[in-house]
Amino acid sequence: MCLAMPVRVTELIPGELARVDIDGVSREVSVALIDAPEVGDYLILHVGYAIGRLDAAEAERTLALMRELAAGGEA
Amino acid sequence: MKFVDEFRDGKLAREIAAQIGAIARPDREYRLMEFCGGHTHAIARYGLTGLLPANIRLIHGPGCPVCVLPIGRIDGAIRLALEHQVILACYGDTLRVPASGGMTLFKARAAGADVRMVYSVADALALARDNPAREVVFFAIGFETTTPPTALALKAAKAEQLGNFSVYCNHVLTPPAMRHLLAGGDVQLDGFIGPSHVSTVIGSAPYEAVARDYAKPVVIAGFEPLDVLQSVAMLIEAINAGRSDVGNQFSRAVSREGNARAQAVVADTLVLRERFDWRGLGAVPASALAISPAYAEYDAERRFGLTDTRVPDHKACECGAILRGQKTPEQCKVFAIACTPDTPLGACMVSSEGACAAHYHYGRFTRNPT
Numbered sequence: 116m117c118l119a120m121p122v123r124v125t126e127l128i129p130g131e132l133a134r135v136d137i138d139g140v141s142r143e144v145s146v147a148l149i150d151a152p153e154v155g156d157y158l159i160l161h162v163g164y165a166i167g168r169l170d171a172a173e174a175e176r177t178l179a180l181m182r183e184l185a186a187g188g189e190a
Numbered sequence: 191m192k193f194v195d196e197f198r199d200g201k202l203a204r205e206i207a208a209q210i211g212a213i214a215r216p217d218r219e220y221r222l223m224e225f226c227g228g229h230t231h232a233i234a235r236y237g238l239t240g241l242l243p244a245n246i247r248l249i250h251g252p253g254c255p256v257c258v259l260p261i262g263r264i265d266g267a268i269r270l271a272l273e274h275q276v277i278l279a280c281y282g283d284t285l286r287v288p289a290s291g292g293m294t295l296f297k298a299r300a301a302g303a304d305v306r307m308v309y310s311v312a313d314a315l316a317l318a319r320d321n322p323a324r325e326v327v328f329f330a331i332g333f334e335t336t337t338p339p340t341a342l343a344l345k346a347a348k349a350e351q352l353g354n355f356s357v358y359c360n361h362v363l364t365p366p367a368m369r370h371l372l373a374g375g376d377v378q379l380d381g382f383i384g385p386s387h388v389s390t391v392i393g394s395a396p397y398e399a400v401a402r403d404y405a406k407p408v409v410i411a412g413f414e415p416l417d418v419l420q421s422v423a424m425l426i427e428a429i430n431a432g433r434s435d436v437g438n439q440f441s442r443a444v445s446r447e448g449n450a451r452a453q454a455v456v457a458d459t460l461v462l463r464e465r466f467d468w469r470g471l472g473a474v475p476a477s478a479l480a481i482s483p484a485y486a487e488y489d490a491e492r493r494f495g496l497t498d499t500r501v502p503d504h505k506a507c508e509c510g511a512i513l514r515g516q517k518t519p520e521q522c523k524v525f526a527i528a529c530t531p532d533t534p535l536g537a538c539m540v541s542s543e544g545a546c547a548a549h550y551h552y553g554r555f556t557r558n559p560t
């Protein structure tokens with residue numbers, strides 16, 4: 116039950132809700148735990164609530180570090 | 191899926207694993223505990239132990255909320271449903287967890303109890319609104335990830351004066367459990383693969399004292415296979431260098447401070463319990479949350495006068511030793527014989543994040559003769 120997944124906000128709905136895209140499926144979820152959510156944000160969805168935000172630039176940085184590590188660099 | 195597929199690249203995984211083999215010292219063992227059931231599941235599903243050198247041991251920790259729920263608390267939920275005749279709203283994973291006398295919520299339902307599976311606590315609130323003549327209790331379980339939604343539900347219930355709604359609160363906390371494992375001294379560990387989503391909420395700061403006090407490094411790790419492998423590499427480097435700090439591999443979602451908004455709703459509605467019984471770990475001080483006095487009217491324990499009973503686990507079940515990292519599922523005599531996902535004897539076999547269920551489903555990739 117701890118499995119959570121990344122979703123993309125497609126529409127903000129009054130009442131601290133949002134419509135999100137989950138791998139092609141659209142769903143209404145709560146964004147009450149997110150500061151200033153915006154359309155286009157990637158959020159981590161867990162039991163119907165977004166609990167955090169994903170940062171695309173940090174994700175890229177992590178992938179770059181992984182490639183470096185794979186090539187024999189530091190972790 | 192963005193943020194998922196790129197972290198599952200098999201070729202990169204094998205290359206990173208090879209590098210881990212190069213930095214791990216052959217003359218020692220590295221015992222790393224993945225605290226979280228989400229990691230247990232990912233490690234089993236992607237066969238990650240098979241990619242790593244044999245002297246890196248991944249030990250399943252107690253971070254599966256269903257697995258650590260003691261029998262007495264499940265008995266309490268069953269009593270609410272059968273004796274108090276409430277509508278019991280619960281997450282699906284809790285339905286098959288064995289309670290006293292072979293009872294489960296699933297069997298209670300067959301015996302006439304009104305047990306409803308919900309995906310979210312918002313669904314439990316909706317049940318209360320739709321059934322004003324019935325008592326609706328939400329069976330709240332989980333670590334710091336499911337806690338903020340429960341807290342929001344308490345706020346909503348109070349704002350709406352939803353008099354027929356209450357929460358049976360069983361939320362537990364990660365850092366005190368880590369501390370308890372290390373303080374026991376009977377679990378030999380060199381470092382922790384730290385939870386990703388829990389840390390999204392609480393941040394990386396709460397692990398700093400644990401890492402420092404017990405001189406064990408913690409690396410907060412994402413749930414995808416490349417995340418786990420990179421985190422293992424970071425831990426090996428820290429251990430080799432004699433460092434015991436907190437690393438953050440899951441920086442795409444975790445900050446040092448965590449989600450302040452989520453922390454605030456939890457602080458508003460819930461308070462620390464003095465102690466809480468964990469299946470497998472026993473009583474752990476200051477490791478769980480109860481409903482704060484300001485929300486007492488929404489506390490199912492008070493409303494229905496539930497008292498805590500201590501019930502020993504099934505005699506054959508080794509969940510306790512497994513959750514402490516002392517045994518592997520294969521070392522349980524009834525594993526895959528009397529205890530299977532269809533007929534679980536212990537909680538570790540119930541949820542797909544439980545160590546025994548993960549081994550059962552993906553065993554052919556991970557079985558090793560330890």
Ligand code: SF4
Nearest residue numbers: 508509522529536546
């Ligand atoms: S196999 Fe079943 S009985 Fe054995 S430790 Fe796992 S859950 Fe418990």
